[in-house]
Amino acid sequence: MKIEHQVRAFEQLFYAYDGSTPLNRFLPAYFKQNKQMGSSDRRWATRYIYSYFRLGKALIKVDLIQRLAIADFLCNSESSLLTETHLPYLFEKHDLPLPQKLALVKELHSDFELSEVFAFPSYLSDEIDRTAFYTSFFIQPDLFIRVRENDMQSLTSALERAEVQVRKIGDNTLALPNGTKLEQLLPDYLHYQVQDLSSQKTGTLFNPQMYDYWWDCCAASGGKSLLLHDLQPKIELLVSDLRENSLHNLDERFRNAGLRKYQKKVLDLLQNNEQELHHYEFDGIILDAPCSGSGTWGRTPELLHHFEAHRIDFFSKLQKSIAANVVPYLKPGKPLIYITCSVFKSENEEVVQHLLETQPLKLEKMEVIKGYEDRADTMFAARLIRI
Numbered sequence: 001m002k003i004e005h006q007v008r009a010f011e012q013l014f015y016a017y018d019g020s021t022p023l024n025r026f027l028p029a030y031f032k033q034n035k036q037m038g039s040s041d042r043r044w045a046t047r048y049i050y051s052y053f054r055l056g057k058a059l060i061k062v063d064l065i066q067r068l069a070i071a072d073f074l075c076n077s078e079s080s081l082l083t084e085t086h087l088p089y090l091f092e093k094h095d096l097p098l099p100q101k102l103a104l105v106k107e108l109h110s111d112f113e114l115s116e117v118f119a120f121p122s123y124l125s126d127e128i129d130r131t132a133f134y135t136s137f138f139i140q141p142d143l144f145i146r147v148r149e150n151d152m153q154s155l156t157s158a159l160e161r162a163e164v165q166v167r168k169i170g171d172n173t174l175a176l177p178n179g180t181k182l183e184q185l186l187p188d189y190l191h192y193q194v195q196d197l198s199s200q201k202t203g204t205l206f207n208p209q210m211y212d213y214w215w216d217c218c219a220a221s222g223g224k225s226l227l228l229h230d231l232q233p234k235i236e237l238l239v240s241d242l243r244e245n246s247l248h249n250l251d252e253r254f255r256n257a258g259l260r261k262y263q264k265k266v267l268d269l270l271q272n273n274e275q276e277l278h279h280y281e282f283d284g285i286i287l288d289a290p291c292s293g294s295g296t297w298g299r300t301p302e303l304l305h306h307f308e309a310h311r312i313d314f315f316s317k318l319q320k321s322i323a324a325n326v327v328p329y330l331k332p333g334k335p336l337i338y339i340t341c342s343v344f345k346s347e348n349e350e351v352v353q354h355l356l357e358t359q360p361l362k363l364e365k366m367e368v369i370k371g372y373e374d375r376a377d378t379m380f381a382a383r384l385i386r387i
Helices: 002-016 023-033 039-054 064-075 081-086 088-093 098-108 130-136 149-161 197-205 223-231 244-257 302-306 310-329 349-358
Strands: 143-147 167-169 173-176 192-194 213-216 236-241 263-266 284-288 335-340 361-369 379-386
Touching: 002 039, 002 064, 002 081, 023 039, 039 064, 039 302, 064 081, 064 098, 081 088, 088 098, 098 130, 143 149, 143 197, 149 173, 173 197, 192 223, 197 223, 197 335, 197 361, 197 379, 213 223, 223 236, 223 244, 223 284, 236 244, 244 263, 284 310, 310 335, 310 349, 335 349, 349 361, 349 379
Parallel strands: 213 236, 213 284, 236 263, 284 335
Antiparallel strands: 143 173, 143 192, 167 173, 335 379, 361 379
């Protein structure tokens, strides 16, 4: 039977995956090694494995396939052979609103607790709405792009012609279904940046001035630098990262966006970089710190299952050390923008408090950017001023 084939394919995939690499990188390699799987097999296996992990630690003692059927029911509006076979009484209720579906699962399994989806509630920032946050894991986040105002109409029209559902947010942002193949749908002359909505919102704290010199010290793919440049094109910019390959990728992205005036350095910010930076003084520093990424687990739900709590303390210590090493290069009266894509107070408010106690900084503003309200990532951002 077809459903037996699907279940067997899921079980093989599930037991092959150990969480040591991101699921979105594991799957292509797995499918390449298992070439007997056709496109339909790959599509269903991908749907099932992501749905399974979205249940987090809830109903963890329930039989694997029964638990998978519950997860598939909660996460998808289109029915499947899995629910038809293993949850026949819920088969025709796939399109119900999520709160009603959660209530049906609770009727079926009285031990189902929404709070068990996320295994680290005591670590959450106080501003997080627990129920809304836990519920968000059953909904695939959107794909967001940042668009220059003069390209907005042309770009929106091109997407609508391709029958892509488009949701406009403000003057410069579009929300699209996750997985939209933009490179196949949009002509090269239309300019946009793929950037999560919450990441875009961190720009409200930047406030760059003409001819400022800014340092994006954990630049990665350069998203925050491009946002900074769009806010104020006439700035000077240093970008650094520990990973040289990230800076290579950043070059192409900057070139396509028309950002050409910048320096770049490969720096380990846990080390003393005085020899490299002794003459530098900055009008602003963006520290988009390495973190648990817990605010992005709607995109990487495998971490709901595989992440271990001791990693939170590791990242907190890392963030404090990096911040202490970059603050000396900030001019008095100028901002340090501290950003994480974490929901853990140990990485957010507690790091800010530590910096206020140990560094010549004062707090101007900090906030949790609640992406779970917008089908986006949840982030934290603070603007601290050097005294």
